[in-house]
Amino acid sequence: xxxxxxxxxxxxxxxxxxxxxxxxxxxxxxxxxxxxxxxxxxxxxxxxxxxxxxxxxxxxxxxxxxxxxxxxxxxxxxx
Amino acid sequence: xxxxxxxxxxxxxxxxxxxxxxxxxxxxxxxxxxxxxxxxxxxxxxxxxxxxxxxxxxxxxxxxxxxxxxxxxxxxxxxxxxxxxxxxxxxxxxxxxxxxxxxxxxxxxxxxxxxxxxxxxxxxxxxxxxxxxxxxxxxxxxxxxxxxxxxxxxxxxxxxxxxxxxxxxxxxxxxxxxxxxxxxxxxxxxxxxxxxxxxxxxxxxxxxxxxxxxxxxxxxxxxxxxxxxxxxxxxxxxxxxxxxxxxxxxxxxxxxxxxxxxxxxxxxxxxxxxxxxxxxxxxxxxxxxxxxxxxxxxxxxxxxxxxxxxxxxxxxxxxxxxxxxxxxxxxxxxxxxxxxxxxxxxxxxxxxxxxxxxxxxxxxxxxxxxxxxxxxxxxxxxxxxxxxxxxxxxxxxxxxxxxxxxxxxxxxxxxxxxxxxxxxxxxxxxxxxxxxxxxxxxxxxxxxxxxxxxxxxxxxxxxxxxxxxxxxxxxxxxxxxxxxxxxxxxxxxxxxxxxxxxxxxxxxxxxxxxxxxxxxxxxxxxxxxxxxxxxxxxxxxxxxxxxxxxxxxxxxxxxxxxxxxxxxxxxxxxxxxxxxxxxxxxxxxxxxxxxx
Numbered sequence: 001x002x003x004x005x006x007x008x009x010x011x012x013x014x015x016x017x018x019x020x021x022x023x024x025x026x027x028x029x030x031x032x033x034x035x036x037x038x039x040x041x042x043x044x045x046x047x048x049x050x051x052x053x054x055x056x057x058x059x060x061x062x063x064x065x066x067x068x069x070x071x072x073x074x075x076x077x078x079x
Numbered sequence: 080x081x082x083x084x085x086x087x088x089x090x091x092x093x094x095x096x097x098x099x100x101x102x103x104x105x106x107x108x109x110x111x112x113x114x115x116x117x118x119x120x121x122x123x124x125x126x127x128x129x130x131x132x133x134x135x136x137x138x139x140x141x142x143x144x145x146x147x148x149x150x151x152x153x154x155x156x157x158x159x160x161x162x163x164x165x166x167x168x169x170x171x172x173x174x175x176x177x178x179x180x181x182x183x184x185x186x187x188x189x190x191x192x193x194x195x196x197x198x199x200x201x202x203x204x205x206x207x208x209x210x211x212x213x214x215x216x217x218x219x220x221x222x223x224x225x226x227x228x229x230x231x232x233x234x235x236x237x238x239x240x241x242x243x244x245x246x247x248x249x250x251x252x253x254x255x256x257x258x259x260x261x262x263x264x265x266x267x268x269x270x271x272x273x274x275x276x277x278x279x280x281x282x283x284x285x286x287x288x289x290x291x292x293x294x295x296x297x298x299x300x301x302x303x304x305x306x307x308x309x310x311x312x313x314x315x316x317x318x319x320x321x322x323x324x325x326x327x328x329x330x331x332x333x334x335x336x337x338x339x340x341x342x343x344x345x346x347x348x349x350x351x352x353x354x355x356x357x358x359x360x361x362x363x364x365x366x367x368x369x370x371x372x373x374x375x376x377x378x379x380x381x382x383x384x385x386x387x388x389x390x391x392x393x394x395x396x397x398x399x400x401x402x403x404x405x406x407x408x409x410x411x412x413x414x415x416x417x418x419x420x421x422x423x424x425x426x427x428x429x430x431x432x433x434x435x436x437x438x439x440x441x442x443x444x445x446x447x448x449x450x451x452x453x454x455x456x457x458x459x460x461x462x463x464x465x466x467x468x469x470x471x472x473x474x475x476x477x478x479x480x481x482x483x484x485x486x487x488x489x490x491x492x493x494x495x496x497x498x499x500x501x502x503x504x505x506x507x508x509x510x511x512x513x514x515x516x517x518x519x520x521x522x523x524x525x526x527x528x529x530x531x532x533x534x535x536x537x538x539x540x541x542x543x544x545x546x547x548x549x550x551x552x553x554x555x556x557x558x559x560x561x562x563x564x565x566x567x568x569x570x571x572x573x574x575x576x577x578x579x580x581x582x583x584x585x586x587x588x589x590x591x592x593x594x595x596x597x598x599x600x601x602x603x604x605x606x607x608x609x610x611x612x613x614x615x616x617x618x619x620x621x622x623x624x625x626x627x628x629x630x631x632x633x634x635x636x637x638x639x640x641x642x643x644x645x646x647x648x649x650x651x652x653x654x655x656x657x658x659x660x661x662x663x664x665x666x667x668x669x670x671x672x673x674x675x
Contacts, residue, residue, distance in 0.1 A: 028427070029495050035138035036497055037173040051295050054394030055403065055496060062169050062201055064285075064500035066390045066403070071495050 010072035017045035018077030081129040087165035089136035096223035097133040125237025140180040145424040155253035162188040168198035185247040209273040285502040317368035328360040358534025358592035365449040377514040381506035400487025412442030430490035443475040446587035457606040458618040533589035570663040571617040586631040620667040627659035
């Protein structure tokens with residue numbers, strides 16, 4: 001579990017974690033991600049990926065969330 | 080009368096609490112400012128009658144999904160005396176924002192923290208006193224599932240109602256909903272001083288189950304095997320119940336009804352016995368199996384497995400223009416299409432929502448299940464039954480995928496797919512019982528409205544004019560059948576079945592009831608008669624047509640109100656009728672060409 005520098009959530013491998021550094025999303029998506037617990041400074045872990053380029057299963061605090069790769073690309077992580 | 084609004088995030092057990100508080104007295108009602116129906120219940124609280132309204136679960140008071148707008152419009156147009164906010168204790172770190180948003184509106188409120196057992200398991204401890212003080216509203220811990228703390232919560236609500244008067248007018252609330260900026264800071268401050276969350280949270284049980292059920296290779300096969308076994312179980316356990324019910328109803332007819340009605344004029348006797356009783360009792364024999372179906376479905380729904388299904392199926396659903404939630408809606412449609420259609424409100428993009436609403440009516444609902452159970456028992460051996468049933472479910476999926484693929488060009492969207500995976504939960508016996516009871520109530524309600532009307536109409540059509548033999552070509556029904564013969568002959572559907580199909584447009588519950596009336600028979604005698612009249616190829620063609628064409632008037636009405644488009648409603652009707660005919664035609668002519 002090496003800490004990561006400046007990578008996207010979508011490029012984590014299962015088991016790795018990082019801290020949310022920036023969310024590059026338009027207002028509506030940003031608000032939705034916020035409501036689900038995606039906030040800057042929060043620790044996030046990638047649990048698994050679904051087959052066939054399917055969604056990512058991530059964990060923030062006590063909450064498990066699934067989201068697609070395309071949304072995960074908008075979330076920038078820092079060490 | 081005092082009015083209490085029940086608010087909360089999705090997956091917090093808010094509806095469980097509503098069911099617990101309201102018992103079985105809930106009803107659906109219309110409210111100013113919003114176009115959807117909300118559940119409400121009148122209850123005695125602190126010696127006064129108060130009305131409790133179950134608002135949709137939302138993540139964010141300021142969001143822009145339909146549900147979030149419904150809540151805002153409700154609060155901006157209806158005076159509420161008290162808000163009861165339900166949040167999940169184990170996710171309090173992100174859910175507290177909703178309580179603060181409501182507090183900022185100036186509404187008197189109490190906060191109920193549900194699922195304390197889950198929070199405890201995750202090592203979260205909450206200082207209720209500290210939180211209540213900082214938040215400026217009373218806070219209580221409850222378990223909606225087991226009822227712990229619920230009476231105390233009610234007392235608290237009564238106390239608040241008596242002491243605090245809501246002086247905020249709905250129009251002021253509307254103003255305050257415009258903007259609030261401090262919420263985030265305030266939330267952080269309260270969390271910091273009153274909640275301790277361990278750094279690494281881990282619900283080991285859920286994780287271990289997920290490792291198996293979300294397995295990259297075995298996940299999907301396990302899901303489909305589990306579904307198949309559940310349906311197999313419903314079938315096997317339901318059969319004796321169904322036989323017992325049919326036996327009871329027959330006993331009732333021969334020993335009580337026939338002697339009692341013997342003195343009536345023969346036309347009235349015929350209408351009551353061969354019309355109303357035959358029709359209703361043939362349908363009623365299926366009640367046990369439908370109850371069983373809903374019990375099993377509600378267990379699956381409450382367990383958290385459906386969100387996992389969305390995870391597993393999303394990659395595939397994306398290829399046909401839908402997403403994992405669409406798959407879950409389709410599964411819910413297996414119970415009843417109407418709530419599944421209403422469930423699409425969580426989708427923000429209209430094209431995605433319309434495409435999902437176009438495919439939902441193709442999912443094999445429990446009313447159609449009745450028709451298939453009857454036809455399969457009539458035309459196939461018991462050992463084949465589960466396979467035929469499974470084939471029909473596959474046909475249902477096939478038409479859904481076909482429709483989505485064909486229409487996805489018209490309904491393009493880039494809706495983000497972000498969904499919460501709740502921990503696995505075991506529903507309690509009470510939850511299951513309440514759900515089952517609601518279904519029976521709903522069924523009996525439909526039985527009185529649609530089925531009796533339907534079977535009486537069928538009886539009239541098959542018995543008039545009186546100078547020809549009942550259900551023969553000379554009756555009104557026979558004439559209608561002849562009219563449709565050019566369209567229905569090529570798919571193997573005869574006059575009797577055609578009448579049942581026409582009435583099936585109103586509701587699928589009528590189909591079997593109408594057959595009972597058309598043939599003037601019930602139970603085994605009806606099955607024998609149908610088995611001698613049509614072969615399995617015709618029966619299968621009839622079932623395929625029944626599966627695909629418009630499910631019922633309620634679904635059509637829901638399609639219209641949810642899409643707010645008459646054109647879309649007609650598209651759905653015309654498409655499903657056309658598709659039904661083509662699929663039945665291909666099946667029937669294909670099977671005949673192969674020599675069956």
